Amino acid sequence: MALxxxxxxxxxxxxxxxxxxxALELAVLGAEKKNEILRAMAAGLRAQASEVLAANALDIAAGEERELSSAMLDRLRLDETRLEAVAAGIEKVATLNDPVGEQLAQWQHPKGFSIEQIRVPIGVIGIIYESRPNVTSDAAVLCLKSGNATILRGGSEAIHSNRAIAKALQEGGEAAGLPANAIQLIPFTDRESVKVMAGMDQYLDLIIPRGGKGLIETVVSLARMPVIKHYDGICHVYIAEKADFAKGIDIAVDSKTQKPSVCNALETLLVNESIAAEFLPQLAEAMEEKKVELRGDEKTQQILGDRVKAASEEDWSMEYLDYILAIKVVASVEEAMAHINQYGSKHSDCIVTEDNAEAEKFLRGVDSACAFHNLSTRFSDGEEFGFGAEIGISTDKLHARGPMALRELTSYQYRLRGEGQIKAR
Amino acid sequence: MALxxxxxxxxxxxxxxxxxxxALELAVLGAEKKNEILRAMAAGLRAQASEVLAANALDIAAGEERELSSAMLDRLRLDETRLEAVAAGIEKVATLNDPVGEQLAQWQHPKGFSIEQIRVPIGVIGIIYESRPNVTSDAAVLCLKSGNATILRGGSEAIHSNRAIAKALQEGGEAAGLPANAIQLIPFTDRESVKVMAGMDQYLDLIIPRGGKGLIETVVSLARMPVIKHYDGICHVYIAEKADFAKGIDIAVDSKTQKPSVCNALETLLVNESIAAEFLPQLAEAMEEKKVELRGDEKTQQILGDRVKAASEEDWSMEYLDYILAIKVVASVEEAMAHINQYGSKHSDCIVTEDNAEAEKFLRGVDSACAFHNLSTRFSDGEEFGFGAEIGISTDKLHARGPMALRELTSYQYRLRGEGQIKAR
Structure with a gap:
């Protein structure tokens, strides 16, 4: 029945x-109360496990009827093990430090009053996401821990699962004092709902689209409130003149193949021309062992012959997310940085070199959220950063950049305490 | 000749x-180099003073022809004294600390590599503003000090002045090494240019509209990149049950009358009903001395009789920017906070009380950028906060909140330095 x-x-x-x-109620809850609520949400999810799994079965059946790919169906599917992992994940978030209330700065005004800068929740966060139903829990839980209310809008493939999970979380949490409407899921998937959310800046302080480029593009073009975007990861490794070859090969292979489907995986390798003839054959051998297809510029082709396909201009902007690697020979660190700043996505980029001065030049010169020296780009991740959780990796430069977790879901407030000071005297 | x-x-x-x-060139300039450039920009402005004043005379003549108000003409007018103040202001910014390069955090990963979080420039900032030509210099200078390139789009009233100032700054700066195109002014004022700026998120990292609600609204509805908004200041002072009356009157009068035309001025006074009958007549006397018109709710009218006009529902959302004060009697701190959170603009709100526990409740409970206890709201200001400069007061909650200066014009970058660590082992 369409609305x-x-x-x-x-x-x-x-x-x-x-x-x-x-949101106003959530903002003043203490850390221990929020943790109690989180544990109750985990309990609520376990208590309603059979309802959630029954709802998920409806989504799976509908997905099979719509002939979704087996990969899509797998991402959609919940079972007892996966649901237990979601519940355990909530309990883990309860153990993390509460960012709210942290004092960021404090100083005195010459007239004797104090100025304090304190971390506070953002307010209401809208999350628009695609198929995975576990995002319903992950996003709601991180927002709650950081004191924010959420409005969730999931994709149609997972609508039954999402409804059941949101209900279990809200009901479970309310038993421990979760304010009503702290976690709300839009119960229908009309495209119009995205448009309404994007326009209601009187109620939503932030919107986070989690999904493909099309979804992000829609939200960016409609949104009146800030959007935090998680665009492509077109990550680079630059093998410099003074590179240690063993490190270079290890880092390139790990960055490319340890998990090729993720945003912090390597897509384009740059290599200095003075070492290219020696380095590239060794690299090709290591990549061939991992069944990586190589696509090189002209100079790479001259060195590697038929071990490499010809790269076209489009390859430099491709996020393959697959066992494919683009390779380009460059004359200098300046050319490497210029290539990265032109074609990259400002996500995670690495230089391999034993020359620390050149490494520092690279770290400063690339306009990337995460700049690496002698390290796999796969470390660009909230868990690896020690954040204990991750809501995504921002490719924006405002508010939050790179791996985002609880702190990035907060704003701040200035609190000034005086004794009657006035400006006029 | 229209384009x-x-x-x-x-x-x-x-x-x-x-x-x-x-922007890529600016990002790697050191603090001393930027300061040298700033001093050269001040010198450039002084050297081209006669050209700037001649250009300004064209704007004034056009403004007189268009019958602009004398207040508008005064805001538009430059003379030698005002121009010298602008140049001196640039030299002052050269003495402030450079936020770029500041280490925000640093820690070790269990695998032994270091993760460093460093303040970096945002990139390219678009500023869209209305009549005052000194904004051309203020905005460009603060952006430059924080390592950002700027694209300025001023209003048509000041176009000749703006062009001359931007030219003097860029040429003066280039003599000391300012990269070409670091400061660009759109040389025409077609409305279409705002639309193009708002759409070019591949080049602009941030857009800041400085002007009236109409301008901000246009930018918000069109922008694809983050917008930092400086909406109204609908500021409140709440006189609580345990208020010290002398402080309350001092703070209310200062907040309202020390400079009524600014965003941190008081607009609505809330007073606890238990003390209203005693407090309001004293307040009315102090406000009458300053010729402030009072508009009260029913209870206020009962107490003050014909010393107060009737307030309507619209008064609670009014930013008078004038010698007018709305007054409402409330039953509790909770009602005061609810009123502020509903009608306020999340700018600056104050409680006057000797009860510290209630004050803390208020500071936490109001969703305001700056929450005050026993202090004039007029202190909500970058200079008063010790920032040495101000680009505005953000009423947003993302990225920057409250008074904004150099630090708020920066982003950050993670720099990771390893010795070949990979994820796979």
Missing amino acids: TTEEVTTQVLEMGKKARAA | TTEEVTTQVLEMGKKARAA
């Missing part, structure tokens, strides 16, 4: 208004 | 591309 545009608009706006009220 | 939409689009996009190149 009219007016019905969608009314319902989504109503959810926004309720979320705003919930 | 076609295509010509505007082509020219503005070309400026964006050049700004992006300049």
